Amino acid sequence: MSTNKSFSIETSERYSRALFDVCKEVNELDKTEKDIKNFLSLMNSSLEIKNFLRDPSQKVHSQNKVINLISDKMNFTKNLKNFFFLLVEKRRIFFVKKILDSFLTLCSKKRGEIKASLISSKELSQSELIEFSKELSTSIGANLKFDYKIDEKLIGGFKLQLGSFMIDTSIKNKLKKFEQAMLES
Secondary structure, eight states, X not given: OOTTSXXXXXXHHHHHHHXXXXXXXXXXHHHHXXXXXXXXXXXXXXXXXXXXXXXXXXXXXHHHHHHXXXXXXXXXXXXXXXXHHHHHHTTOGGGHHHHHHHHHHHHHXXXXXXXXXXXXXXXXXXXXXXHHHHHHHHHHTSEEEEEEEEOGGGOXXXXXXXXXXXXXXXXXXXXXXXXXXXXXX
C-alpha cells in the first residue's frame, strides 16, 4: 500500500476488501450493496445513530445491541451483521462510513463503472445527461456514473472530473486564463 495513505483510508480499504471478498464468495454482493446503501441512508438521516455509533465512549455491548436492532429491522445478511459486530469489537465502527463507501466503490468497479463528477452552468435534462453519459462511456470504454451538480457561477459550459482527469470548458475558466495571461504580459 502507498505510504501517502492515512491510517483511516488504509484501514477502511482493508475492511471493505474483506467484506467484499466474503460477500463475493457466498454470492451476496447485490444484497449487501443494497443493505449498505440503506444503512448509509439511515445514518445520513439520523444524527443520533451516527453519533452513537461513532462515539468511542460507548460500550461495546450497547453498540452491539443497536447494530443487532438495526440489522434485524433492515433484514441485513448474516455476514453484514457480523461484519458490523466485528467493527464494534475492534473499535473500528468510527470508520464505518469510509469503509462502506469503499465497499460501494469496489462494487462499482466490479461492474465496470467509473464515477465521474459533472458540473454544468445550467440544468441539463435527463435525456441530455443520458446522451452525455452514453457518448462518454463509449469513448472511454466503461460505464460512467455521474455525480451531477449545477453551478451558475460557471457562466457557461461544464466541468467534468474522472479521477484525476479534469475537463473544464466553462466560461469562468476561460476568463480566468485570459486574466492570468494579461497579468503575465
